Amino acid sequence: MRKKRDLLGRLAAGLDIPREALPGGFGLSLAGDSTLTVRGCKRILDYHDDCIVLAVGSRTLTVQGSALFCSAFAAGSVTVTGQIAALLLGEVTDA
Amino acid sequence: MLDFLLGYLEISVCGEEATVLLEACRTLGVSPRRQRRRTGALVLRLLARDAARVLAHPRVADISCTVVARGGLPLFLRGLLRRPALLVGLLLAVALITLSALFVWEVQVTGLADIPEAEMRELLAREGIAVGRFIPTLATDEAALALRAADARLAYVSVNRQGTVLLVSVVEAVLPPPKAPTAPANLVAVKDGVVTLPLVFEGKALVRPGDVVRAGDLLATGVLDTNDNGIRLTRAAGSVMARTEETFTVTVPFSYTVSSPTGRARYELSLKFFGTERKVFKNSGNLTGNYVIIENEKDLRAWNGRVLPAGWRLVTYRECETVTCTRTAREALALANEALAAKLAAAATHKTLLSKTVETVVSDEGVTLVCTALFEEDIARVAEFEIDR
Structure with a gap:
């Protein structure tokens, strides 16, 4: 799996295209501290006022802050709005 | 949204x-x-x-x-469909608004100077120009022509339609002043009096200061003898001032009646819609007795102040009872003096009050003032006469 990811990573680097354009890639756009657009979101893992956890590629993205909402879903992208304090990338842990 | x-x-x-x-x-x-x-x-x-x-x-x-x-x-x-009456009402309202565009909502008249507006509106209504008129059958040009033909005081009338409003522009005719009468006439006395100052500037004066004349007496004649050429007829004109006497009587009774409201009232409510009026409520029945009638008419207005062709009229009949009251002799005398002063003021509009004597008579019924007033006034009036030629 790691080999495949590395292969896709190298391919993206070699072709000079964004990694998120290839399978398993994801991208983030943060506008100020209030709007975060996550492209390549596979799943919402947890949803709270102060913490939203999203599955992106083979990793998890934890958005911490306050008054957080997932306000828009379209074509694999999720827009998180609210007062964003921190973004954490982590490994998927099977519960 | x-x-x-x-x-x-x-x-x-x-x-x-x-x-x-x-x-x-x-x-x-x-x-x-x-x-x-x-x-x-x-x-x-x-x-x-x-x-x-x-x-x-x-x-x-x-x-x-x-x-x-x-x-x-x-x-x-969906909720509306479950309430058909509401839906029908809504549809009726839409239909009403749509159909109301086919009728005249308002008639505005401009340019009136001497002709009263009520009279003009009556003329317009006679030609079919009124609130509630069915617009498709309204020929504005023909109506304007008919109006001009109907009344000589109207020099020009135009009727224009703007939506549901008819604009009537009027130009009143300037009528020539009435011709001065030329028929031969005498001056005669209209009441008894003693001549003080005859001022005759046409015709021949027949009275002098100090002459006593009675009503109907000739004061100046329009028949002039020219000695050499027979007689000449003219229209005698002028004024003949004379002292005249007039008696005024004012009686104020000690007891009088006033109408006092009982608090009970009956009503009649009518709705007006496009020039028609229909009674929708009435509890007045056949009224007998003493009632004060108060009419209150209200036209609905749009947000911009324009009068809408709808409104209501409320007639209130307030029941009154007759109460007998009394006043003192002093109050009665004061009232009699006031009434006499008002009568004298009204009488002295075109004459001069020279003197007056007032006699007060008090009886069981009330106070009576008998006033003899001496005036100086013009007693001459023109009396035309016909001649056989």
């Missing part, structure tokens, strides 16, 4: 189950229109069509989420 037009549902979901609902939304590509948290629950507003898809999602079926609110136009229309 889109929420209202397409309809919406608000779905409440508790705690951890919010993740499932949001994941279902993400899977289906449905974005919540609005979100808020309320006492531990997440409330999502979704468009009605999206909500149906989300609620049918297999994972959402396993969680407990409740629809806490619905709204929007589709829901309103």
Whole structure:
């Protein structure tokens, strides 16, 4: 799996295209501290006022802050709005 | 706005189950229109069509989420269909508004100077120009021509229609002044008196200062003897001032009656609509007795102040009872003096009050003032005569 990811990573680097354009890639756009657009979101893992956890590629993205909402879903992208304090990338842990 | 037009549902979901609902939304590509948290629950507003898809999602079926609110136009229309009377009323209102555009709502008249507006409106109504007139059958040019022909005081009339408002422009004719009468005439006395100053500037004066004349006596003649050429007829003119006497009597009784309202009232309510009036309520019945009638008419107005062709008229009949009151002799005398002063003032409009003597008579019924007033006034009046040629 790691080999495949590395292969896709190298391919993206070699072709000079964004990694998120290839399978398993994801991208983030943060506008100020209030709007975060996550492209390549596979799943919402947890949803709270102060913490939203999203599955992106083979990793998890934890958005911490306050008054957080997932306000828009379209074509694999999720827009998180609210007062964003921190973004954490982590490994998927099977519960 | 889109929420209202397409309809919406608000779905409440508790705690951890919010993740499932949001994941279902993400899977289906449905974005919540609005979100808020309320006492531990997440409330999502979704468009009605999206909500149906989300609620049918297999994972959402396993969680407990409740629809806490619905709204929007589709829901309103469905509710309306369940109340046919309301729908019929709405349709009737729309039909009424549509049909009302076929009738005259208002007639505005401009350019009036001497002709009273009420008289002009009566003329217009006679030619069919009034509120409530069916517009498709209204020929404005013909109506304007007919108005001009109907009244010589109207030099020009134009009738223009702006939507449901008729604008009537009037130019009044300038009539020539009436011709001075030329028929031969004498001056005669209209009442008894003693001549003080004859001022005759046409014709021949027949009286001198100090002469006593009676009503009907000739004061100046229009028949002039020219000695050599027979007689010449003219129209005698001038004034003959004379002292005249007039008696005024004022009686004020000690007891009198006044109408006092009892507090009971009867009503008649009429609705006016496009020039027609219909009674919608009446509890006055056949009234007998003493009533004060108060009419209150109200026209509805649009936001811009324009009078609408609708309104109401309320006639109130206030019942009154007759109460007999008494006044003292002093009060009666004061009232009699006031009434006498008013009579003298009215009488002295075109003459001069020289002197007066007042006699007071008090009886059981009341106070009577007998006033003999001496005036100086013009007693001459023109009296035309005919001649056989």
